[in-house]
Amino acid sequence: MTTKFFDRLSNDLTQLLEDPIDYNVSIEVGEAPNNQIFKIHSYVLQSRCPYFKKKFNETPFNDDHVKVLTISDISVKALNIIIKYIYGGIISLEKLENSFIFDLLITSNELELDELVEHLQTFLVNNNAPWLRLNFARVYQTSYQIKNFKIIQDFCNDIIAKHPNTIFESENFQSLSEDKLISILKRDDLQLEESKVWEYVIQWGKSKNPTLPTNPEEWTSDNFITLKETLKQCLPHVRYFSFSHEDVLDKIFPYQHILDPKLFLDINTKLMAPDRTISSTILPPRKILIKTLPTRNTLFLLSSHIITDEHALEISSWIDKKEIPYTENNPYQFELLVKGSRDGFDIKTIYQICDKVSSTVIILKVEGTGEILGGYNPLEWNKVHSVWKVTQDSFIFSLKTLNQKCSILSRVKNFSYGICYSLYESWFSFGNSLVLWNNLKTSKNCYCSDKTSPASYETPIRSAELLSSTFKPSPNKSTFNVEEYEIFKVSKRND
Missing domain, CATH: 1.25.40 (Serine Threonine Protein Phosphatase 5, Tetratricopeptide repeat)
Structure with missing residues (x-):
């Protein structure tokens, strides 16, 4: 009978890392003053990490019989986690951000840590699937650039298949x-x-x-x-x-x-002649399940080119004023009413199509910045000359993207100036905090503001340098064109 004392071994090696007696490798990571020096034992790293084994073979000892390495493309935080894994075989991911775990996965692959690469993929798929779907474009692209990401590839292909x-x-x-x-x-x-x-x-x-x-x-x-x-x-x-x-x-x-x-x-x-024998290979028909697939947590079927199902879940949570966002089983269906590339970008087009329709979400993809801005209008669209409408439930937002770490929600605070309609002036606005004017794609008259009176919404949804401080600003860096927009009718599901 063989007894394996792995816990004690792990603890002893971890202590050796914390008190690195007889170390013979020094690894410097990061830039001063935030740089950090790791004192390492070459035999431990060489036995556990093929990448460092190659590095050590290429690096001579200095006069103090220490090999000095400088690594610029790995963060101090990531290398600290990896070195502890190499010494003790222990890693804790629960308190780490998903984006960092994904970057850690890429770094682990570069260091040829196959065991850790497989573990990180499995962790993300089993515990953080919503984040993977929200960042699908980046995840999918990366998974095929890196051949070892088989688990992530299969996850992405499952989504694409459905x-x-x-x-x-x-x-x-x-x-x-x-x-x-x-x-x-x-x-x-x-x-x-x-x-x-x-x-x-x-x-x-x-x-x-x-x-x-x-x-x-x-x-x-x-x-x-x-x-x-x-x-x-x-x-x-x-x-x-x-x-x-x-x-x-x-x-x-x-x-x-x-x-x-x-x-x-x-x-x-x-x-x-269906019964006649042929020589060509007959592949089996695909297992089409569209009629029986659940649609409660699906926005992809709407053919949105701007938002994902996680975005839709987030917006639905805001509509219901949930402190904890929905992560599955979206209680709302999103019916596409208007799409710029299909129906046109003039504000008057929106009024014509959406007249008398209530509970709509407008989604804007800002040209040149990658921002996704939008707002929820609980009221009916109204083809009037110019009128302010009272609402307590409208809100505007900026959604999380690859360039923006967190979504921004801004609820109406001056109820009397929540929504403004003006078909005659080709204008629609959420107070003065999100204003859409004329042709969304070409006129460059759209803007956001939190300084003009009255300030209708709680917080700005764009960065300070992109906010306007004037009413109807002339085209400048605070105004923007829209690359694409979509408007959805949002209603409770019956299923």
Whole structure:
């Protein structure tokens, strides 16, 4: 029988780190005055960390028989945690911010600490899935840049399989790498009809060859060869024998020349004589579950290009004035009413579409800054000349993004000046704290303010240097254009 005294071993090695007698490595991290020097034993680090083993072999001893390393791309906090893990095999993540844990994961991978890389991925997926979804773009991009992030990759692909619009309808779809696209196409549970999968594959292939004519009827044989070569790794993963008669005619037929002639013949043979044997591989149809998938915690189905389901949960929590935000089972449904890129950016367009509609959320993606601003209007939209409306329940906000650590909520405080309508002047505002004017995309008349009288909302939602101190400022750094906007009707779910 073998007895393992790991706890005592861990404690003794941790004590050695705290009292580093006979150390022979000095690692300096950070910049003065916040820099820190770690006194380390090379044999411990070399046995536990391949990265440091290579570093030590490349670094000579100084006159004091100490190897001195300077590391600039790791934070003091991160290295402190990693060194303690290396010595004692112990790590505590509960009090760390999710963004720091994700950065720690990247650092652990750079140091080739495979055990820690797997643990951090598992911790994030099992305990902090809402944060991963909120930061989906960054997480997904990073997971495919780093091959060891298999657990995170699988998490991201599960989301994409259930909510394909997160990728296929995103502005980043055309820049998707081939290996990412193939990993999605391989999914049996991808929740897309096969004809739609085909359309996206063709769209992606065309984006890689922008000189191809728009109309395939104008293509030469060389054009088809070009697209075929681009898609040669993707085409085997399309489920061709799941297409309807109409989709074969409408979707595949115009691009038949990018397929192997025998495959195209087999596709048509199966449509006309289903029982006839063919030589082409028949992939199983995808397991489409859209009709039975839960929709309570899903905003992706709205095809929003600005906000995520976590943003929607946060907004719903503010509507219900919850101190603890919803993390699942959103009690509200978000019905898309207006979208700038689809319906136009003129304020008058919003009035026409939203007239007499109450309980709406407007979401703005600010051009050039990455900010996501918005507000909740509990009142009916009103096509009047100019009028202030009383409300106690409206609020404005700035949502958490990659560039902004926390969301900002600002509730109405001067109820008499909560909402202002003015179709005639092409104006809509939440007091003077968030003002939308004219064409949101081109006129650069939108602005935020907390200084003009009356100050209607509790706190500004933009940084001080971007706030206006005047009424209707001329275009300057405090005014902004909108890259995209969306307006949702928010209502309680019945399910």
